[in-house]
Amino acid sequence: MQYLDKSDSRLKLALQVTNTGIWEWDLVTGQLSWSETIEQLFGIGSGMLAGNYKTFFKRILPSDRRLVKATIARAIKKQTEYRTEFRIRHPDGSIRWLTSQGEVYRDSNRKPIKVVGLCMDITPNKQVEAALARSEVKWRSLIQNSSDLIAILAADGTILYESPASERILGYSSDELVGKPVFNYIAPQEQNAIAQAIQNLLKAGHKATFPPIVFHLLCKDGTWCCVEASGTNLLADEAVEGIVINARDVTKRFQALRDLKHTQDQLVEIDKMANLGQLVAGVAHEINDPVSFISGNIIYACDYVQDLLKVIKLYRQYYPHPEAEILAEIEEIDLDFMIEDLPKLLKSMKVGAERIHQIVLSLRSISRPDEFKMKPVDIHQGIDDTLMILQNRLKAKRGSPEIKVTKNYDQLPLVECHTGQLNQVFMNLINNAIDALEEARLSSLQGPDDTSCSLPFIHISTEAKEDNRVIIKIADNGTGMTAQVKDKIFxxxxxxxxxxxxxxxxxxxxKIIVEKHQGRLHCLSAPGQGTEFIIEIPIKHSHDSC
Ligand SMILES: Nc1ncnc2c1ncn2[C@@H]1O[C@H](COP(=O)(O)OP(=O)(O)O)[C@@H](O)[C@H]1O
Ligand SMILES: [Mg+2]
Structure with a gap:
């Protein structure tokens, strides 16, 4: 049944142009009439729609029928206007979205008598809407699942949006951050740089960006997270209206870089020490020969001088009145003083040369590069060599007394070890003891009274244990250490x-004691009580551990 057949032709044109169908449902007779566009909208030929409400409903997808029915029923019952959207299936199987909008007419008793409605195909709108929704879901899920922090800031730095990554990286939920100034979370010393970057971004205008900046953000647990962030000015973009910040957590990367730098420094230091060891060994080797000449020949020089002095004595005895020129020369050179002083002078030269000889020998033995395998050595020799080299640090100096070294050596067997490395340990421990004694002296000078200050000493003792162990203790009465320092000394x-x-x-x-010698190194210390380092190493090693 055709509707509007004879109706106003201008209305008909308007409906045609807008592809709008019109229908009328007579609630009294149940008759449904429609314009021909309705049939086009339903994808059926002219006259194929039976003229009742039921056949119209059959064309709607079952899942949408209930809503349409309810909407129209509500309009009939209560309101006069309604609007609904639903899907229909065309005979070719394709699904289309239609919208129907209409009005209920009533008689003078307010009894509904007919419903008049307009029908339009909104499939293209629905497709755009669905595409938009899909795209929105896609972008949202990209942002929400991104491992980077994405934030939108107002021009004054207020946080307008924060992606959920904030919870994982900083510990704050997005809600906790939104509305707060971003500067609350930036390390104080870095705030100026970030404020400047934002200012530049605002000046540069729409779509300007700043290159990645590294700075620290305060986490909820009070720690600092190192991030690398870049920003884009999208204040003029209607969809964003803010500055978009992309930040990546680079804490681990920076930590790894720091560790690398640390290891590099370590290697440089170790290399420096190894070079120094080689240098000392070389110098000691070169000095050894000339020093041997001096200390070897000085014995003969002493004998010759004694002989010469004897001859002078005899001359003076048998020729008590020499020529005036000889007398003048004797006076000039103060012969009597020379006769008395020369033997003393030679003696001190002999002692000095002997000392140099000893030091050179100790330097050679201490800096000698270790062989790959351990060798049985006299530990006491290593300690004594070390003390010999450190003599200058131990002796009294202006204002500071001598550091007394006492030893209590047990009868030790030869101990299998890397001598050079073990001597390095003695050197480190004794040097530290001297440092602690010097520090104690300095602080006692600054203290209110220094009467209680006892004389500085280092006590070294060794002990061979039954169970294949040797124990070496190096104690001092220096500053001692607090528990916090003691925890970190290694x-x-x-x-x-x-x-x-x-x-x-x-x-x-x-490392030398524990890893290279399978031993133990520990210490007893307390502030003001001095320090004792205890080395324990095996006397003999099983073959595979050497
Ligand atoms: N005998 C000691 N008495 C007091 N403190 C010591 C002693 N030996 C070591 N320490 C503490 O251990 C720290 C680490 O020692 P060390 O590794 O030799 O480094 P350094 O001597 O270069 O400081 C020292 O800085 C010091 O605080
Ligand atoms: Mg040290």
């Missing part, structure tokens, strides 16, 4: 000596 680069320490001595010593 850490690489840990030092409490700001100008002179490199913090490698105990780290290397620990």
């Amino acid at each position: 850490d690489c680069f840990f030092s409490t000596k700001p100008d002179t320490g490199n913090g490698l001595g105990l780290w290397i010593s620990h």
